[in-house]
Amino acid sequence: MVNKNIIPEGTRDLILDECIRKKELGLEIENILNKWGYKEVITPTIEYYQTFNGGFPNLKEEDMYKFFDDKGRILVLRPDMTIPIARVVATKFKEINPPIRLRYNSNVFRVHESLGGKKNEYTDCGVELIGLNGIDSDVEILITALESLKVLKETGYKIEVGNINFFNSAVEWLNLEFEQRSFLAKLIDEKSMKELEEYLDMLKVGDDYKNFFMKLPWLFGGVEVLDIGEKYAINNEILNEIKYLRNIYEILDNLGYGDKLTFDLGIVPRLNYYTGIIFKGYVEGIGDTVLRGGRYDELISTFGRDLPAVGFSINLDPLVQLEDEKSNRKEEKYRIIYNPKDIVVAIKQGQVLRNLDYVAELVPSKDIEGIKVVKEGTQQ
Known part of the structure; x- marks a missing residue:
């Protein structure tokens, strides 16, 4: 069934x-x-x-x-x-x-x-x-x-900012297949450190690249992360992107948003159409x-x-x-209890309350004569 x-x-x-x-x-x-x-x-x-x-x-x-x-x-x-x-x-x-x-x-x-x-x-x-x-x-x-x-x-709330080119500019020199790049990105984004190290060893990447990718998942936090990122950058493109993020931070900090920004240089989004800054918001x-x-x-x-x-x-x-x-x-609500023969008067009374921005609910009852208006939360 x-x-x-x-x-x-x-x-x-x-x-x-x-x-x-x-x-x-x-x-x-x-x-x-x-x-x-x-x-x-x-x-x-x-x-x-x-x-x-x-x-x-x-x-x-x-x-x-x-x-x-x-x-x-x-x-x-x-x-x-x-x-x-x-x-x-x-x-x-x-x-x-x-x-x-x-x-x-x-x-x-x-x-x-x-x-x-x-x-x-x-x-x-x-x-x-x-x-x-x-x-x-x-x-x-x-x-x-x-x-x-x-x-x-x-x-x-906070917004965490990164740049896809930290990852892209490093992997483009490794000549990896798409599936290999995707799996590497997944491990970095999920910060799966043991699997990441094993996978890099399997790919036989050089020590400088291995050190960079192993450090990338940990490069998150306040603006000081950009200083650390500069030390591990393996090419000028990464250095330029870090400088770009620093410029963004300085502008936003000057406008009063600095305390709402953090950085994660290891963000690698699942959708692959991104080409520059990437960011996530947390509440x-x-x-x-x-x-x-x-x-x-x-x-x-x-x-x-x-x-x-x-x-x-x-x-x-x-x-x-x-x-x-x-x-x-807190929404002020009223129940208009009325005998069905008084429907016209009840509707008019309801409209008066609604025009005052109150909620008015019609409740027909054959056990009442006339009309009774009851505020929600009070005794009938």
Whole structure:
């Protein structure tokens, strides 16, 4: 017998006040993004499989929900929002000169491992700054991310910044296959030190490269990490990227955001379209990353228009749960208990209360004569 009361793994129902909190949180963040000049776009929930399958080896086939249309073409529930935005910019914004600032608030679908604790459906609220490169645009996107997390009020938060080129500039000299690079990146990102050392020995890399990769996972912390990173840099490109991060820090520190920044030179994101700075956002009380972003200067060119870009997205769902735990929302509610023959008077009374910004719920009862208005939390 089919159990109709269960839902697919990795999904959940949002009910009652959770829905209100999620909408309010999304609107607060969207309001901040709008004030920075980011305009909303809405892309289809369903996309062609080939949109995500071409040129993104780290976005695996098994990570996507796939099905067929009536013509036999493979469709997917979008597993990412940046790629659809890149498609939209290349096809719908041909006549618009950059910079282009876009924002979205959309559900994303990704198949995660069973029992991993991650949701397979979640809501991403984010922005993409398209057509600008260099430190100005990177600083803008980082400040926008920090300002967005301010909606959490007293909750502490940090953004951890790195650069994919620390990893890329080192591995390009090793002539590794894609699978080897991906596995090496995974070990560094997960800070699996024993496996990392064994894998580097198996690859027979030189001592200088081995020392660099073994140190990379530990290069995280405050701005002093950049000094340590300089000591282990094995080429000028890495030194230049460290200098770039230092310049970013100095600008943000001058603007009052210095205490919200940390650095992790060993960040290696799963999606492989990033080309420069990468960053993650963490919030006190939530164990996992709630914000992810970075620069992706080559992604839009895969759709036919060569434009640099940088952006980020915030996963709203864990923030809603956090707000739920902290919530002390006081909403004044009234119950209007009335005999059904007095429905017109009851509705009018309800409208008076709603116009005063109260919640008014109609409760028909044949056991009452006339109308009784009861404030929630008081004796009837």
